[in-house]
Amino acid sequence: MNFVNIWGATTLIVCLAVGVASPAIAQVDHDEDREFISRLFEQALTQRQSYIWLRDLCLEIGPRLSGSSNAAKSIEWVKYISDTSGFDHVFLQDVKVPHWERGEAEQAVLTDSKGNELELSVLAIGGSIATPPGGITGQVLEVGSLQEVNRLTKEKVEGKILFYNPPFDQSNIMTGASYGANVGTRSRGAVTAAEKGAIASIIRSVTSADDDYPHTGTGSYADGVPKIPAAALGVQSADRLSEVIAKDPEATLRLTMNCQWFEDAPSHNVVAEMRGSEYPDQIIVVGGHLDSWDVGHGAHDDGAGCMHALGALKLLKELGINPKRTIRAVMFINEENGTRGGHRYAELAVENEEKHLIAIESDAGGFTPRGFGVTSSDEQRKKLEGWLPLFPRNTISYFSRGGGGVDIGPLHRATGTPMMGLSIDSQRMFDLHHSARDVFEEVHPRELELGTASLAAIIYLLDKYGL
Numbered sequence: 236m237n238f239v240n241i242w243g244a245t246t247l248i249v250c251l252a253v254g255v256a257s258p259a260i261a262q263v264d265h266d267e268d269r270e271f272i273s274r275l276f277e278q279a280l281t282q283r284q285s286y287i288w289l290r291d292l293c294l295e296i297g298p299r300l301s302g303s304s305n306a307a308k309s310i311e312w313v314k315y316i317s318d319t320s321g322f323d324h325v326f327l328q329d330v331k332v333p334h335w336e337r338g339e340a341e342q343a344v345l346t347d348s349k350g351n352e353l354e355l356s357v358l359a360i361g362g363s364i365a366t367p368p369g370g371i372t373g374q375v376l377e378v379g380s381l382q383e384v385n386r387l388t389k390e391k392v393e394g395k396i397l398f399y400n401p402p403f404d405q406s407n408i409m410t411g412a413s414y415g416a417n418v419g420t421r422s423r424g425a426v427t428a429a430e431k432g433a434i435a436s437i438i439r440s441v442t443s444a445d446d447d448y449p450h451t452g453t454g455s456y457a458d459g460v461p462k463i464p465a466a467a468l469g470v471q472s473a474d475r476l477s478e479v480i481a482k483d484p485e486a487t488l489r490l491t492m493n494c495q496w497f498e499d500a501p502s503h504n505v506v507a508e509m510r511g512s513e514y515p516d517q518i519i520v521v522g523g524h525l526d527s528w529d530v531g532h533g534a535h536d537d538g539a540g541c542m543h544a545l546g547a548l549k550l551l552k553e554l555g556i557n558p559k560r561t562i563r564a565v566m567f568i569n570e571e572n573g574t575r576g577g578h579r580y581a582e583l584a585v586e587n588e589e590k591h592l593i594a595i596e597s598d599a600g601g602f603t604p605r606g607f608g609v610t611s612s613d614e615q616r617k618k619l620e621g622w623l624p625l626f627p628r629n630t631i632s633y634f635s636r637g638g639g640g641v642d643i644g645p646l647h648r649a650t651g652t653p654m655m656g657l658s659i660d661s662q663r664m665f666d667l668h669h670s671a672r673d674v675f676e677e678v679h680p681r682e683l684e685l686g687t688a689s690l691a692a693i694i695y696l697l698d699k700y701g702l
């Protein structure tokens with residue numbers, strides 16, 4: 236996930252106040268809606284369908300990097316569970332995706348000027364080139380930001396391994412803001428370092444945790460700039476490295492990485508649909524991304540979001556909803572390192588002249604849902620706020636301005652479709668995100684199912700009342 240929602244508690248109070256006073260509430264008798272929504276929550280919490288599916292996805296298949304055989308298996312599997320859930324139409328959208336593999340495990344060994352060795356915890360950044368066989372060795376130069384590198388002379392950087400070591404800002408309640416502040420260093424660090432003649436680029440993992448699991452994520456190269464290996468260190472390793480080179484600038488680091496690029500691979504988005512009975516041409520789309528990084532299980536990022544979307548459709552079906560509008564769950568492919576699935580979905584929507592009422596994404600993790608971030612007109616957002624009292628207490632409590640998702644962004648930009656993203660309690664997300672800790676065991680069934688029910692509830696209201 237890349238989307239950042241920075242709205243806080245003040246917004247929440249304002250939104251609640253608006254919600255209570257909204258004309259949408261005054262005009263319609265919502266008792267029936269309130270009752271139906273509470274049944275959605277009860278059913279989700281007791282049946283745990285999303286959680287059961289997520290267990291299969293994580294434990295039977297595992298991580299699903301684009302182009303991998305696991306990604307192909309997960310597409311087949313999600314199509315199968317969709318086919319057997321009784322939806323009206325299940326189909327695949329073909330798309331070619333990048334195919335990069337990490338290869339044999341990376342190594343980073345720090346050697347001080349006395350010859351003492353220390354092994355650091357490291358992961359290649361997605362898309363990185365390999366080091367030459369046997370690794371690349373150099374002295375390490377620590378910096379805090381891309382801007383700092385821009386101010387350095389070439390002589391200072393040339394032949395060195397550049398080490399970006401900005402701390403994660405722990406002061407934000409919405410941790411996505413802290414992630415967003417450092418993620419540019421991860422994606423552009425290698426280019427900025429190579430422009431000054433560095434031989435490799437390493438970063439302190441962008442994480443709120445204080446452990447030694449390195450966190451990967453996508454990196455980039457630029458035309459005309461030499462490609463250099465790029466990697467992330469666990470934060471404890473980053474701290475050790477910083478301490479050692481401060482005292483002993485002659486210390487060297489040997490970085491060994493075995494990554495490989497392959498030809499683009501054929502892949503698919505998976506789409507499950509319930510057809511609208513009155514306005515079949517108005518589509519409400521809800522999705523997550525089926526691909527993940529290649530470490531951990533991709534449980535929170537974004538197995539949870541996919542199972543939220545599919546689980547929401549299944550809940551509505553089981554509780555007897557015959558939608559007026561067409562409701563689609565989309566499991567997008569390739570969010571993490573290319574967004575090709577999201578672009579393909581938008582391209583086909585334009586080609587087929589489809590009309591989307593709204594696009595919704597869950598890509599913030601399977602933690603307790605708190606609200607939605609919405610990109611729409613103010614009137615539309617006010618209408619959504621009018622529904623706040625229909626959600627059970629301690630679930631959805633705001634519709635904040637601005638939000639959506641990486642996969643639905645292309646549809647929004649191509650067609651102007653309003654979009655929104657499910658916001659969750661983000662305290663633990665960036666402890667796990669893109670690391671070997673993002674495993675099924677870190678997902679709590681009740682928290683996950685509250686997200687599924689929240690999505691089902693908002694889809695139910697959007698289908699019934701439009702936007």
Ligand SMILES: [Zn+2]
Nearest residue numbers: 236536537598
């Ligand atoms: Zn994600």
